[in-house]
Amino acid sequence: MREGAVKGERGTRSGESIRTLKHGEEAAHFDILNLSYERWGSEEEWRRRYVLHPDFDISENVVIVEEDGEWAGGGTAWFREAFLKNNKTIRVYGAGDLYVHPHHRGKGVYSTAMRNLNQLAQKKGAVLGFAYPAVYRVPSLALPKYGFVTVFHPMTHVFVLNPQKFFQFLVSRARKAYFPEKFNGLNFSLSVSFNTLDGRREATGVFRIEKGELNEFNEEQGKASIDLTLKAEAGTLLRIISAFYLGKRSLFFQVLLALLRRCLKFRFSMKFLRALLGL
Amino acid sequence: MPESVEKRGTATVTKDGELCGYAAYHLVNLGESRVYDVREIVAEDEEVFTQLIDQVIDRSLKDNVDFIFARRCEDPYGKVYVKKGALSFVESVIMVALLNPRELLSALSQETEDGKVLSLLIKGFDPVTIKVGTKGIMVVTEEKPDLTVSTDSKTFIRLLLGKTSLTKQFLKRKIALSSILSWTTASHFFNIIKHGKWYIPMGDWV
Numbered sequence: 217m218r219e220g221a222v223k224g225e226r227g228t229r230s231g232e233s234i235r236t237l238k239h240g241e242e243a244a245h246f247d248i249l250n251l252s253y254e255r256w257g258s259e260e261e262w263r264r265r266y267v268l269h270p271d272f273d274i275s276e277n278v279v280i281v282e283e284d285g286e287w288a289g290g291g292t293a294w295f296r297e298a299f300l301k302n303n304k305t306i307r308v309y310g311a312g313d314l315y316v317h318p319h320h321r322g323k324g325v326y327s328t329a330m331r332n333l334n335q336l337a338q339k340k341g342a343v344l345g346f347a348y349p350a351v352y353r354v355p356s357l358a359l360p361k362y363g364f365v366t367v368f369h370p371m372t373h374v375f376v377l378n379p380q381k382f383f384q385f386l387v388s389r390a391r392k393a394y395f396p397e398k399f400n401g402l403n404f405s406l407s408v409s410f411n412t413l414d415g416r417r418e419a420t421g422v423f424r425i426e427k428g429e430l431n432e433f434n435e436e437q438g439k440a441s442i443d444l445t446l447k448a449e450a451g452t453l454l455r456i457i458s459a460f461y462l463g464k465r466s467l468f469f470q471v472l473l474a475l476l477r478r479c480l481k482f483r484f485s486m487k488f489l490r491a492l493l494g495l
Numbered sequence: 496m497p498e499s500v501e502k503r504g505t506a507t508v509t510k511d512g513e514l515c516g517y518a519a520y521h522l523v524n525l526g527e528s529r530v531y532d533v534r535e536i537v538a539e540d541e542e543v544f545t546q547l548i549d550q551v552i553d554r555s556l557k558d559n560v561d562f563i564f565a566r567r568c569e570d571p572y573g574k575v576y577v578k579k580g581a582l583s584f585v586e587s588v589i590m591v592a593l594l595n596p597r598e599l600l601s602a603l604s605q606e607t608e609d610g611k612v613l614s615l616l617i618k619g620f621d622p623v624t625i626k627v628g629t630k631g632i633m634v635v636t637e638e639k640p641d642l643t644v645s646t647d648s649k650t651f652i653r654l655l656l657g658k659t660s661l662t663k664q665f666l667k668r669k670i671a672l673s674s675i676l677s678w679t680t681a682s683h684f685f686n687i688i689k690h691g692k693w694y695i696p697m698g699d700w701v
Contacts, residue, residue, distance in 0.1 A: 346695070348587055359592075367658050381562065
């Protein structure tokens with residue numbers, strides 16, 4: 217068996233092979249991680265999150281998928297002891313930072329990495345697997361294929377002291393989000409109001425969805441018609457965005473509640489309505 | 496979360512010299528924003544929790560912070576955030592997969608003398624035979640089952656973590672019993688194994 221090969225590898229397609237990261241490849245792994253995520257973060261953060269944990273070994277826990285010998289993707293497994301209510305412990309694993317090199321997307325590399333992470337965890341005695349995807353990104357939709365089921369919806373609470381900065385932060389997050397393809401080509405204007413210690417403040421922006429991604433309008437596009445105009449109170453907007461990704465029933469309830477409380481106002485074109493209804 | 500940590504801090508509340516709660520936070524730079532990220536907050540009651548939140552807000556103002564994030568897997572004092580004017584939303588989900596039901600149930604086993612024997616069939620896994628007693632369960636190997644419970648791994652996980660009920664899943668036909676007369680045993684089994692509360696360190700999921 218070659219160095220770093222995963223024992224008994226299965227679930228690979230023709231031309232694919234699986235191995236684990238070798239010592240000395242950390243920098244290359246980190247570069248691909250940053251390339252695949254556009255920006256994952258600092259190497260210090262990667263070390264803090266994984267390498268510095270006493271139960272973590274890069275040559276055992278980091279899986280790499282190769283396509284015809286090229287580094288195509290991978291994922292990381294980390295192990296913890298979980299306490300049960302009878303004080304006994306079980307071994308659990310976390311699946312994280314799955315990535316696919318931009319040149320190898322759409323070939324099933326993610327599937328291969330995820331299946332092999334589950335197999336690796338089972339071989340190492342894990343009883344349960346945990347994954348922590350962002351609600352607005354693709355893995356939360358993909359992971360059920362690999363046996364994962366959503367069980368917790370942890371709340372994020374935010375105290376906004378500078379509304380304009382928080383609005384910019386939301387836009388930067390939204391730019392990483394996945395939007396259903398049916399919304400491609402739609403333009404919308406967003407106006408968000410915040411209740412702060414200094415009174416009511418408002419932040420606005422104009423956007424366009426293209427290739428499933430949110431883009432800020434440039435000047436030329438600014439002349440185009442607006443398909444959706446949204447005016448919302450910040451808390452209401454965040455709850456609606458969450459509900460959008462959590463399911464239709466939740467979305468309907470939140471929108472209805474916001475309209476009744478007059479925390480949300482919107483105006484839309486027929487183009488938007490047709491896209492929303494999938495017509 | 497990719498981050499550039501500028502400063503770390505801890506807020507504490509003590510009563511009569513004893514620690515009653517603490518909050519640990521980072522001051523991070525996210526793009527052009529200065530953000531307090533509360534990584535852990537633990538309090539013995541709502542009053543202590545409120546004092547911790549107040550301390551964190553006071554310090555954030557001195558540090559010229561733009562916004563403060565606070566997250567927990569489960570929020571025993573979630574209403575305090577609302578009272579203090581925080582915006583709350585769902586940003587991430589925690590997903591769980593079943594990898595080895597036999598080992599899981601073995602860890603939950605205890606010596607059980609009497610009880611009905613249940614065969615648990617989870618799609619994709621070998622059957623597990625369990626004796627269901629009044630106070631506990633025990634994985635057994637050579638006893639003949641009195642009843643069979645069939646389900647899939649996702650339904651089992653949701654029942655284990657107290658996110659659904661046997662009745663709901665039975666009505667949805669996600670779980671089947673060999674005989675409806677065995678309902679009490681099956682219901683008792685799922686009550687015994689239920690783990691409704693989990694603490695997951697934030698460092699693992701944020």
